[in-house]
Amino acid sequence: MAGPAPILQAAEEAPLISNRFLYRLTAVITVLALLTAAIGIAGRWFGERIALAGHTDSTEQFSIRIGQDTLDLAANTIRFRDQRLNGSAERVDLYLTWPELKGYEPDLRSRFDDVAQSSSLVFLQLSQSTMSRDMSGRLDPIYSKLFEGAPQEVNFGLTLHRLQADSGYGSEVVLTAPRPGGPDYVVRCLLPGEGERPTSGDCQRDIHVGQDLSVLYRFSSTLLGDWQHIDAAVRSFVETRLAR
Numbered sequence: 529m530a531g532p533a534p535i536l537q538a539a540e541e542a543p544l545i546s547n548r549f550l551y552r553l554t555a556v557i558t559v560l561a562l563l564t565a566a567i568g569i570a571g572r573w574f575g576e577r578i579a580l581a582g583h584t585d586s587t588e589q590f591s592i593r594i595g596q597d598t599l600d601l602a603a604n605t606i607r608f609r610d611q612r613l614n615g616s617a618e619r620v621d622l623y624l625t626w627p628e629l630k631g632y633e634p635d636l637r638s639r640f641d642d643v644a645q646s647s648s649l650v651f652l653q654l655s656q657s658t659m660s661r662d663m664s665g666r667l668d669p670i671y672s673k674l675f676e677g678a679p680q681e682v683n684f685g686l687t688l689h690r691l692q693a694d695s696g697y698g699s700e701v702v703l704t705a706p707r708p709g710g711p712d713y714v715v716r717c718l719l720p721g722e723g724e725r726p727t728s729g730d731c732q733r734d735i736h737v738g739q740d741l742s743v744l745y746r747f748s749s750t751l752l753g754d755w756q757h758i759d760a761a762v763r764s765f766v767e768t769r770l771a772r
Contacts, residue, residue, distance in 0.1 A: 582609050583632040583640055591771065592617050595656030596739035598771040604631030607651070619655035626650050626751060626758065629765055646728035647748035650758065654766070657742040662735045664711040671702050671714065684753045703731075705755070713759065717749050726750050733759070737766045 586603040593599075593616045606612050607621040625636055626648050632640055639645045661669070674695040680688040682703070689702040697716070705713040717731040729746035737743050745762050 582607075583637075584609075584612070585633055587631075588612075590614050592620055594619065594654055594741060597737075597741045599654070599766070599769045600771055601769060602631055604633065606631075619653060622652040622654070624650050624652070624765070626747065627754070627761070629761055643728075647726065647750050649728055649747075650751075650762065651729055651746045652762065652766070653744040653746075655742050655744070657736060657740045659742075662742070663714045663716070663733050664735075667702075667704065667712055667714045675702070684755060686752065686755070703752070713755065715752075715755065717752075719749055735759070735763060737763060738770050741766070741770075 584603050588603045589600050590603060590606070590612055591598060591600055591614050592611075599620075601620065601622070603612050605622050605624060607623045611617065611620050623632075623640070624630060625639055629650075630636065639648050659666075671689070671691075674691050674697070675689045676692045677690050680690075682688045685705050686703045687705065689704065691697045691700060691702065698718070700716050700718050703715050703717060707713055715731050715733040718727075719730065720726045726749045728748050730749050731752065732744060732746045734742055734744040743762065743766050745758075747758060751758060
């Protein structure tokens with residue numbers, strides 16, 4: 529009859545860690561390694577998306593029809609992701625650097641993301657015209673009827689007109705300038721008060737382009753010195769992107 533010695537001997541000769549346990553441990557380590565790699569890749573992917581914050585540096589062209597006009601626009605000039613589509617749209621919003629008139633690029637990232645540098649951007653909103661006159665055309669029949677007080681000559685060849693308190697335009701003012709052979713330049717601005725900083729879009733103007741396209745563009749009052757160049761450049765930018 530076998531005593532306890534063989535049983536003890538067998539126990540002593542058995543491995544401390546079984547092969548089955550080793551297989552399981554190896555599988556767990558492999559899964560954890562794969563998960564770690566996946567999390568790293570996903571983290572970089574989401575990090576890049578968060579860093580872009582809706583921007584894209586893609587120059588893919590989209591054909592967008594607004595009313596009677598069709599425009600070919602690069603993805604990196606279109607401000608909102610859900611507007612980067614081919615087909616008909618009620619409006620499309622663009623943003624461009626000034627004076628380069630470029631869309632988003634990695635080298636220009638700080639100008640799109642840093643509020644302190646956003647005054648070097650021009651924002652455009654393209655939509656079908658709902659009025660027969662653009663801002664210049666509304667000067668005599670509308671704005672001039674709301675002026676209050678004497679006009680004030682300011683810098684850059686502009687004249688400042690204050691509006692009646694009950695005009696519905698709040699604290700905005702109208703700035704005008706004569707243009708040889710054309711209607712007066714007209715822009716509405718909410719100029720910063722003493723101690724206030726100008727914003728990236730405190731001046732706005734709209735023009736008609738194409739068949740019945742209204743182009744409302746906004747820019748910082750710090751760029752008023754370039755009003756002539758901005759107006760011509762915005763018109764040219766849109767006109768050259770109209771499908772022929």
